[in-house]
Amino acid sequence: MELITSKDNKTLKYAQSLQRKKYRKLHGEYLAEGLRTVSDMMATGLVTTIFVKEDSNCESIISEAEQRGIKLWSVSSDLMHTIESTVNGQGIVAIVKKQHHDINDLVITDGLYVLLDEVQDPGNLGTIIRTALAAGAKGLFLTKGSVDPYNEKTVRSTMSAITKIPFFENVTMENVVGLMKNSQLTAYATALDNAEAIQDVTFAKQTLLLLGNEANGLSEAWFNMADNRITIPMYGPIESLNLSVAAALCMYAVRESWL
Incomplete structure (x- = not known):
């Protein structure tokens, strides 16, 4: 699992862009956060990437994500807040594919x-x-x-x-x-x-x-x-x-x- 320490990291900047509606629409993906939410979403096959705050206690989710082939990133504490929408986040954020139903x-x-x-x-x-x-x-x-x-x-x-x-x-x-x-x-x-x-x-x-x-x-x-x-x-x-x-x-x- 690679560690993100730079605010210029391309994957981090992509995640930040998904905080805006126009980029969610453009890329067909969005952000979800929280231990329970991300854990439940993994079973749907729609989660593509997970960011975990450095030194956070998310071993079970990390293990499941690895088994499912989901890309994992560790993020330094000073950068994690840039992709969290809650003030006291749980230190886990996922990129999720939108549903597509006609x-x-x-x-x-x-x-x-x-x-x-x-x-x-x-x-x-x-x-x-x-x-x-x-x-x-x-x-x-x-x-x-x-x-x-x-x-x-x-x-x-x-x-x-x-x-x-x-x-x-x-x-x-x-x-x-x-x-x-x-x-x-x-x-x-x-x-x-x-x-x-x-x-x-x-x-x-x-x-x-x-x-x-x-x-x-x-x-x-x-x-x-x-x-x-x-x-x-x-x-x-x-x-x-x-x-x-x-x-x-x-x-x-x-x-x-x-x-």
């Missing part, structure tokens, strides 16, 4: 699918990705204008789930209508009013949940194309819930209705 190749089968319309908060998106995996969702759709799913905060919030659930970026209404025409996919738009309470809905075997962004909710166009409107009842004096909480309740309501 929505035109997607075949809808019985199960749960989730669409997020212009979600803006990285933490919300990361939590929703993690929850979608836990709820057994088969696909996650992000419309144009959504936050980059590969930014550091989102990746950290997913706890490696970003490598384990198929998701599709820049999805259009035309894409979704096409999927619905070629399947029995039923779309449920989340709304604040004039909608059926989620606990009273018997969801279709092929369900698509439509969730709007944090500030404005779903656009009228999505409501118009949806088959049904659903809502989460508020039992106290509050108008709505945080998006990631609402998404979790809706996803598990779907699962509960299938029991």
Whole structure:
């Protein structure tokens, strides 16, 4: 394992470039950090390179990375912080290949699918990705204008789930209508009013949940194309819930209705 001690090291500078969206898009790779996250991601085959802080206690990860043929670098303490996004990092950062899924190749089968319309908060998106995996969702759709799913905060919030659930970026209404025409996919738009309470809905075997962004909710166009409107009842004096909480309740309501 080679030691990086120069700020001009090409591999280190490449990793630093992945902290910016345009280079993540250009190279099709992103950064992930933390012992648990990197360890979980290695099994997916998407990790290409791992940086370990000099003298850190990561023997188990180093051993597994060597067995998998993943390139390993040791990084001096004064340089490690240049590729970590957290103040008190755990001394391990990985370069990970992005997923590549083409929505035109997607075949809808019985199960749960989730669409997020212009979600803006990285933490919300990361939590929703993690929850979608836990709820057994088969696909996650992000419309144009959504936050980059590969930014550091989102990746950290997913706890490696970003490598384990198929998701599709820049999805259009035309894409979704096409999927619905070629399947029995039923779309449920989340709304604040004039909608059926989620606990009273018997969801279709092929369900698509439509969730709007944090500030404005779903656009009228999505409501118009949806088959049904659903809502989460508020039992106290509050108008709505945080998006990631609402998404979790809706996803598990779907699962509960299938029991």
